[in-house]
Amino acid sequence: MFQDSDFEVFEDKTLEGRMDKIKSIIDPKFEKFAEIAIPILHTNGQDWYAHIAKHLRRTTNAPDNTWVAFAPNKRGYKMLPHFELGIWQDNVYLYLAVEENMKPVHTSEIMPKLLDVSELVHKLPKEYCLSQDHMVNTTIDLSKYAETVARYEKIKHSEVLIGLEIKRGDKRFGSSELTDVLVDALKQLLPIYEKLK
Numbered sequence: 424m425f426q427d428s429d430f431e432v433f434e435d436k437t438l439e440g441r442m443d444k445i446k447s448i449i450d451p452k453f454e455k456f457a458e459i460a461i462p463i464l465h466t467n468g469q470d471w472y473a474h475i476a477k478h479l480r481r482t483t484n485a486p487d488n489t490w491v492a493f494a495p496n497k498r499g500y501k502m503l504p505h506f507e508l509g510i511w512q513d514n515v516y517l518y519l520a521v522e523e524n525m526k527p528v529h530t531s532e533i534m535p536k537l538l539d540v541s542e543l544v545h546k547l548p549k550e551y552c553l554s555q556d557h558m559v560n561t562t563i564d565l566s567k568y569a570e571t572v573a574r575y576e577k578i579k580h581s582e583v584l585i586g587l588e589i590k591r592g593d594k595r596f597g598s599s600e601l602t603d604v605l606v607d608a609l610k611q612l613l614p615i616y617e618k619l620k
Contacts, residue, residue, distance in 0.1 A: 518586035
């Protein structure tokens with residue numbers, strides 16, 4: 424799966440160069456993980472689909488991160504709670520994501536569910552974290568879950584992402600242990616997904 428050298432993709436400052444590297448180096452790793460993840464997700468009886476980011480709207484700036492999303496919808500994922508495996512220049516992450524695209528149409532439906540899973544979120548291992556925006560490379564502590572959910576309801580450009588971040592340089596890069604950690608994260612987050620879907 425991922426190796427420490429994969430982060431060098433982001434050292435290419437050109438849009439064309441970085442996109443070529445993402446397609447040739449990173450996307451095949453997303454495809455490999457999809458082969459492992461989809462059967463695990465399918466155990467809940469839903470059909471699941473992998474959506475690898477294409478960055479089609481980019482015309483000048485190279486993407487700062489890239490990802491594959493897993494959702495039970497063949498046409499898209501942003502309007503649903505979904506899983507997202509991605510890479511920034513300094514970390515690989517796996518999140519259960521509730522993104523801003525669910526608002527305002529589904530706000531009243533998703534808010535009680537987000538509140539309902541609070542206890543499950545706080546029971547996650549201590550190395551798990553939150554993010555409030557999948558396009559910003561910043562995480563916060565799980566203890567901030569209540570305020571992250573409150574923020575999601577009030578602020579248009581806010582999200583609730585729950586999961587794991589593995590920093591560049593971690594000894595698990597280049598080993599099967601990294602895949603095991605990501606698979607375990609998927610399994611840890613599935614019970615929360617079941618209450619959010």
